[in-house]
Amino acid sequence: MPCEADPETTDGELPGLLPPGLRSELISFRRDLHMHPELGNREFRTTAQVRARLEKAGLRPRTLANGTGLICDIGRDGASYAATGGRRPVLALRADLDALPIPDTKTVPYRSTIPKMAHACGHDVHTTVVLGAGLVLADLAEQGLLPNPVRLIFQPAEEVLPGGALDAIECGALDGVGRIIAVHCDPKVEVGRLGLRTGPITSACDRLEVRLAGPGGHTARPHLTTDLVTAAARVATDVPAVLARRADARSGLSLTWGRLETGHAPNVIPQHAELSGTVRCLDLAAWREAADLVHAAVDEVATLHRAKTEISYIRGVPPVVNDADVTGLLRRAMAARRGRYSLEDTEQSLGGEDFSWYLEHVPGAMARLGVRPVGDTTRRDLHCGDFDVDEEAIAVGVELFTAAALLDGNRM
Numbered sequence: 001m002p003c004e005a006d007p008e009t010t011d012g013e014l015p016g017l018l019p020p021g022l023r024s025e026l027i028s029f030r031r032d033l034h035m036h037p038e039l040g041n042r043e044f045r046t047t048a049q050v051r052a053r054l055e056k057a058g059l060r061p062r063t064l065a066n067g068t069g070l071i072c073d074i075g076r077d078g079a080s081y082a083a084t085g086g087r088r089p090v091l092a093l094r095a096d097l098d099a100l101p102i103p104d105t106k107t108v109p110y111r112s113t114i115p116k117m118a119h120a121c122g123h124d125v126h127t128t129v130v131l132g133a134g135l136v137l138a139d140l141a142e143q144g145l146l147p148n149p150v151r152l153i154f155q156p157a158e159e160v161l162p163g164g165a166l167d168a169i170e171c172g173a174l175d176g177v178g179r180i181i182a183v184h185c186d187p188k189v190e191v192g193r194l195g196l197r198t199g200p201i202t203s204a205c206d207r208l209e210v211r212l213a214g215p216g217g218h219t220a221r222p223h224l225t226t227d228l229v230t231a232a233a234r235v236a237t238d239v240p241a242v243l244a245r246r247a248d249a250r251s252g253l254s255l256t257w258g259r260l261e262t263g264h265a266p267n268v269i270p271q272h273a274e275l276s277g278t279v280r281c282l283d284l285a286a287w288r289e290a291a292d293l294v295h296a297a298v299d300e301v302a303t304l305h306r307a308k309t310e311i312s313y314i315r316g317v318p319p320v321v322n323d324a325d326v327t328g329l330l331r332r333a334m335a336a337r338r339g340r341y342s343l344e345d346t347e348q349s350l351g352g353e354d355f356s357w358y359l360e361h362v363p364g365a366m367a368r369l370g371v372r373p374v375g376d377t378t379r380r381d382l383h384c385g386d387f388d389v390d391e392e393a394i395a396v397g398v399e400l401f402t403a404a405a406l407l408d409g410n411r412m
Contacts, residue, residue: 014336015145016136016402018395026132026398027391029053031110033124037099037117040157040164043068046097050131050154057138061152064171069097069156069164071173074134075141075149089178091408092151092364093401094165094355095130096123096158105385120387122185122371127154129183129369129397136402147409151177161207161316163354169361179326180364181404182355183397185371186346187380191390194334194400195346195368198327202320202366203252204287205352206279209312210235210298212262216271225269231305232262232273235298242297252282253290254350273307280350284318291315319348320356323363330367333403338396351382369397 018026029049038046047068054061054072061072073090099119104112112118134152153173157164174180189195212235214226222230240255247253255277262273279294281287291313302309334343346368355366371389372380380387 014403014406016140016399016406018132018136018398022132022135023395026128026394029131030124030128030391030394033127034110034119035113037112037114037119037124038097039101039117040098040160041066041068043097043156046127047154047156050097050127053131054134054152057135059134059138064156064168066156066167069168070154071168071171072134072152073149074137074152075146090149090151090176091405092153092174092177092180092358093130093133093405094153094155094180094182094358095126096164097127097154097156098123098159098164100159100383102383103385106388108388118385118387120384121159121382122387122389123158125185125369125371125389125393125397126183128394129401130154132394132398133401133405136398137405140402140406146405148405150405153180158354161205161314163317163357165354165357169357174358174361177362179329179408180358180362181326181330181401182364182366183369183400184353184366185382185389185393186368187372187382187387187389189344189346189368189370190372190374191370191392192338192374192396193342193344193370194330194396195344195370196322196327196331196365197346197348198322198324200282200319200321200348201346202353202356203348203350204281204284204290204316204318206290206316207314208255208277208279208294209314210275211310212273212275212302212307213310214269214271214307217269219267219269222269226306228270228273228307229262231302231307232260232275234305235301236260236275238301239294239297242301243293246293246297247286247290248283250283251286252280252350253286253293254280255294256280278316278352279313280352282319282348282350284321287318317352317354318356318360320353320366321359322365323359326363326365329404329408330365330400332407333400334367336403336407337399367400369393
């Protein structure tokens with residue numbers, strides 16, 4: 001069911017539609033990024049490509065301190081901004097630059113040229129959308145049609161806990177910012193549509209590393225040593241079950257393992273085992289207690305099997321909690337561009353997003369940008385090697401952001 005559009009409307013058609021020539025350029029730009037993915041904090045080429053295009057438009061981007069990611073302001077020197085005495089808070093548009101360490105399994109001409117790396121989460125689209133919006137808004141600012149300054153934030157390392165958003169914030173990305181918005185590709189949502197939700201839209205996400213140790217021995221005499229393979233197996237299966245009874249079920253606390261390694265020979269009980277996984281949580285209060293609960297559960301299960309433990313619990317990101325007013329801004333912007341029936345309600349996911357760190361400082365909202373081709377019933381998901389998008393989503397995202405910037409200027 002589409003969500004109810006905000007009753008507030010605008011008179012006439014908003015400027016800031018994507019010109020056909022720029023539309024084609026942005027598709028080419030996105031494909032170039034897709035062919036040259038870079039991992040978190042190594043996005044040097046990507047940063048250079050974005051910077052060059054912004055500078056070509058006469059803008060003055062600033063690269064972040066570690067050499068990847070950048071910030072670019074639009075409209076600060078305009079007459080409309082000067083008329084406010086420079087007191088208008090900035091609207092920030094955020095994108096993330098990094099790719100994932102997984103192979104690209106598609107056969108398209110623009111598939112990744114880098115082995116075992118792929119833009120399998122849509123960050124190439126996010127980057128292209130914010131770039132395109134910035135170029136359109138810069139043109140509007142030159143015409144005196146941009147009522148409020150806008151900041152573009154291209155951050156590194158979203159996929160690296162606790163996230164490159166913290167580095168961007170430390171470099172002043174939020175200085176003077178009053179609101180921040182972002183989109184995330186969603187392969188479950190049809191292109192041309194936008195998923196919105198007020199309140200929590202993602203979950204907290206932490207990383208867990210567990211190392212088990214024992215004296216090892218011969219598989220013929222497991223009773224004389226610590227059977228570390230069995231201990232690791234029990235930790236893998238029993239700890240999630242223990243947590244399910246120690247945490248309020250409504251919190252959605254979930255431990256899922258992604259790696260278990262132990263042993264080298266079939267007749268040798270190993271001395272070491274390692275497990276790693278993620279802890280996800282829907283509820284902020286439960287997230288704050290999760291580390292203690294996980295530590296206790298791992299120790300309890302490992303002790304039953306006489307295994308010594310070394311636990312590394314790495315705090316990741318809190319949930320993204322969408323502000324009601326900023327969510328309303330995105331709703332009005334999308335309705336102005338594509339009509340109110342282009343909007344749909346979306347659920348809170350168990351995915352983590354470091355956009356949440358920005359929302360610890362300023363109100364903001366993230367929307368789910370539809371990228372599934374119309375009529376396509378193929379099931380694809382994020383973080384999979386065959387992930388791809390309908391590139392019409394780029395135009396949708398650009399025009400959403402330009403409309404949001406124009407409508408945001410109407411606030412006091």
